[in-house]
Amino acid sequence: MNLETCRKILREKLKFTSFRPLQEDIIRSVISGNDTLALMPTGGGKSLTFQVPALALEGICLVITPLIALMKEQVSRLNVMEIKAVAIHSGMTAEEIDIALENSIYGNVKFLYVSPERISTKLFQAKATRFNLSLVAVDEAHCISQWGYDFRPSYLKIALLRDIIPENIPFLALTATATPAVVKDIMTKLRFRKHNILKTSFARKNITYLVRKVEDKGSYLMKTLGRTKGSGIIYVRSRKKCREIAEWLSNCGISADYYHAGLQHELRDKKQEAWSSGRTRVIVSTNAFGMGIDKADVRFVIHWDTPDSIENYFQESGRAGRDGKPAFAVMLYMPADKKRLLDSLKKRFPPVEKIKDIYEAVCSYLNVPEGAGKNSVFDFNLFDFLAKYRLPATETYNSLMFLQREGYLEFTEEINNPSRIHFIVGRDDLYRFQVANESFDAFIKLLLRSYTGLFTEFTPVNEEELSRRSGASRNTVYQYLVKLASFNIIRYIPGKKCALVIFTEERLVRKALYISPDNYLLVKERYEERLKNMIEYIESENRCRQMMLLDYFGEESDNCGICDVCRKRIGEQQNVSIDTVTEKIREILSERSVDAAELVRLSSLPEEVAINTIRQLLDSNIIIKDNEMKLSWKG
Numbered sequence: 001m002n003l004e005t006c007r008k009i010l011r012e013k014l015k016f017t018s019f020r021p022l023q024e025d026i027i028r029s030v031i032s033g034n035d036t037l038a039l040m041p042t043g044g045g046k047s048l049t050f051q052v053p054a055l056a057l058e059g060i061c062l063v064i065t066p067l068i069a070l071m072k073e074q075v076s077r078l079n080v081m082e083i084k085a086v087a088i089h090s091g092m093t094a095e096e097i098d099i100a101l102e103n104s105i106y107g108n109v110k111f112l113y114v115s116p117e118r119i120s121t122k123l124f125q126a127k128a129t130r131f132n133l134s135l136v137a138v139d140e141a142h143c144i145s146q147w148g149y150d151f152r153p154s155y156l157k158i159a160l161l162r163d164i165i166p167e168n169i170p171f172l173a174l175t176a177t178a179t180p181a182v183v184k185d186i187m188t189k190l191r192f193r194k195h196n197i198l199k200t201s202f203a204r205k206n207i208t209y210l211v212r213k214v215e216d217k218g219s220y221l222m223k224t225l226g227r228t229k230g231s232g233i234i235y236v237r238s239r240k241k242c243r244e245i246a247e248w249l250s251n252c253g254i255s256a257d258y259y260h261a262g263l264q265h266e267l268r269d270k271k272q273e274a275w276s277s278g279r280t281r282v283i284v285s286t287n288a289f290g291m292g293i294d295k296a297d298v299r300f301v302i303h304w305d306t307p308d309s310i311e312n313y314f315q316e317s318g319r320a321g322r323d324g325k326p327a328f329a330v331m332l333y334m335p336a337d338k339k340r341l342l343d344s345l346k347k348r349f350p351p352v353e354k355i356k357d358i359y360e361a362v363c364s365y366l367n368v369p370e371g372a373g374k375n376s377v378f379d380f381n382l383f384d385f386l387a388k389y390r391l392p393a394t395e396t397y398n399s400l401m402f403l404q405r406e407g408y409l410e411f412t413e414e415i416n417n418p419s420r421i422h423f424i425v426g427r428d429d430l431y432r433f434q435v436a437n438e439s440f441d442a443f444i445k446l447l448l449r450s451y452t453g454l455f456t457e458f459t460p461v462n463e464e465e466l467s468r469r470s471g472a473s474r475n476t477v478y479q480y481l482v483k484l485a486s487f488n489i490i491r492y493i494p495g496k497k498c499a500l501v502i503f504t505e506e507r508l509v510r511k512a513l514y515i516s517p518d519n520y521l522l523v524k525e526r527y528e529e530r531l532k533n534m535i536e537y538i539e540s541e542n543r544c545r546q547m548m549l550l551d552y553f554g555e556e557s558d559n560c561g562i563c564d565v566c567r568k569r570i571g572e573q574q575n576v577s578i579d580t581v582t583e584k585i586r587e588i589l590s591e592r593s594v595d596a597a598e599l600v601r602l603s604s605l606p607e608e609v610a611i612n613t614i615r616q617l618l619d620s621n622i623i624i625k626d627n628e629m630k631l632s633w634k635g
Contacts, residue, residue: 003028009055010048013081020045022200027053030135030172035192037141037173037183039199041318046174047074050137054111055083059134060104063113064158066140068415071113078111085111086457088118090377090502091415093493096458099422101127103457116143116154117410117502121375125164133169136161138190141173145185147526153407154504159191176318177202177311180554202314202553206321208619209545209563211331211538217304218248220332225254225282228328229621230299231275234284235316237305245304246284255281261288265416265497287312296323302330306337308344309530310537310552326619333538341531347394349524350402352515358399359408361389363507373503380411380501405523406515410502419495420458421447421481424488427455433489443480446470458493541565561612570609581605581613589623589633599631 006027010016019027022040026049029036040046054061065071068089078085086100086109097118104112105127112131118124136158138144144155173186187195214220221234236242239260246258257280259271274280276295283289287307301320307313313331321327350358365385366378386393400411423430434441446469451459463481467474478494485492537548545563550556559566584603588594594602600610614631617623624634 005056006031006052009052013055013083014048014051015081016048019048022198023049023052026172026198029196029198030170031056033168033170034196035171035173035187035190035194037175037187037192037195037197039175039178039183039197039202041176041200041202041204046139046176049174050135050172051078051111054135054137057134059132060109061111061135061137062131062133062161063111063137063139064116064119065113066116066143066152066154068115068413071115075111075113083111084109085113087113088124089113089115089415090117090410090412090500091417092458094123095491096420096422096493097123099457105130107456115412116152116158117504119154120157120160120504125160128161129164131165133165136165136169136171138171138173139175141175141186141190142178142182144189145178145182146522147179147181147185151405152410153405154410156189159189162191177314177553179552183554201557202550202555203546203557203560204318204321205546205560206324207317207327207329207546208616209317209329209331209549209560211333211545211564213333215334217332217334221249221302221304222252224300224302224330225249227620227622228300230297231278231281231295232283232298232300232302233289233316233319234282234302234304235289235307236284236286239286241304242284242286246282249282249284255279257283259283259285259289261286261414287316295319297325298322298327299325300328300330302328302332304332306331306333306341306534306538308341308348308527308534310533310549311530313534313537314549314553326615328619331538338535338539341535345524345528345531348398348527349520350395350399352517352520354395355399355402355515356510356513358391358396359403359513360510361385361391362400362409362501365389366501368503368507370507370509372506374506376503378501378503379496379498382499402515402520402523406519408503408505408508408513410500410504412500412502414497414499416497417493417495418460419463419481420493421454421461422458422491423454424491430489433487437487440480440484443470443477444484454490458491463495542569562615567612567616570612581609582617585610585613585617585623586633589631593626593630593632595629596631 003024007019010019022038023045026036026038030049030053038046038049050061050063068091071087071089075085075087084107086103088097088100101124103109114124138158140150143150143152144158145151171190171192173190175186178186183197212220234245236245239262242258242260246256249256257271257274259268263271271280271283275283298320301317303313303316307316317329320329362385365388366380368376385391386396403409404411425433430444434444446466447454450466450469451461453459463474463477466477470477481490481492484490533552537545540548542565544559544566546560547557561570581603584605585599588599588602596614599614600607603610614623618625622634623631625631
């Protein structure tokens, strides 16, 4: 197999015309059988780096990811392209998981997506020895490192695969952000046979990074949106605030909407689709908005509130300008923000006894007795839990995260699971049932016409769609499915939306629940260090913004020349203010239109200062360029 085969797969099966930078290098490494760590920025096309070689190689690609929603989205997309993919996660029943694993062994499955906590189960490990594996892809690989900002103990179990699969199966670890310490840790924890790192530069030369220290964020935001074209994202820290800001913008005549994880799944999809298509210009969101965004023409990302780490900021700001055209990443900052960040430490790290209180409350809420519960999965309504035990939301959530970090339980994102059915009788027995029960005949035929794979696997079904097609009410459709299940014709799992708690260990008595003081202190120190780096980035007035970001990830760079710090420094070096330069350009362009070179000459200003100011004014749409490349003042 060679790269030309991979290019053909890219074009004919995945419908892309060419590879992005670094993708070919990663694929070449993988098809050569090498363990590979690939560092690619947000929007760099990580999924293609394992999908293309997997389609070229014989066997199954095992994809490990903690993002269940993304897992389900990729499986759906592959199946639409008639590439067989299945997913296994903790939101499925034991019977569903068993059937999916059996199909992966004996069927034509090409991609098996698995959440990391499933790796260590006895069922998965027993079945995994029988897989015909071609590749193991580990997404969000930074989660394996305790040095990272999103450590998950379940990721440490991935290396167990090395003991039960052939040693020549390559591992591909993927992440968008990783410091040098995390990079080294990933390869060690995944037991790479040889350290092998492939990465693109983290530099986003088309993004202008700005920090605006303002007293009135609202006024600055309104002014910015008034003079900047295109669509964008505004990130905030609370659900309440994202709704308030979106409604305020709408009342001011700006097309805006809000998005957060507490909204119904269908409503979130509608809001994201309206923004992606351009019907909504601005989306105001918590950090829940990001996964799966493939909108290339985002012209600005504005942070109303400050993230708590460089990693989060870089990921979120990197959603701007994926089309390579000029874009802005703006941080709005006021003195009170620093105090809020530092105060978040108390909520982020509840006292150890409070963490134990939350653990016991969770066990009580889920009726898990002492000594039981290991590997059990429970639906978990966080809001009902908070109300029942009168608990503060932030402190409770962070306690759950600490229990997860210590390896006692896993707390998943909210999962939207559709209804699923699976015929458990053969076609001959089903036919006999239809003949003997004519009242079910038309409905069974509707199911068989509407969905494929019903006899081999659990298949998602939509009761609303079945209602529309049959002309019956949704409740009637539901009753048909329930009765067919009662006759042992199908297995029917009604859809639901909920978060999950998975007990990775049996319930312990309080005194046996050990929260390591050293680990607690170490995690806190690392979080404090990330906060310190974030505050340093914001408050710095003498270091290039992009240089600071790249330095954090271990990459050397020159000054970008376009961030607020660089622009200020250039002006000071030339002993001229940006306002003075802007006014000079305005005077010239108010009289006539000229091209950029002529404008620089007429301004009699230092060339570097004039060019950078012209670029800024073009990016801000204050001056515009016509078809003849001449500039004019728009204001």
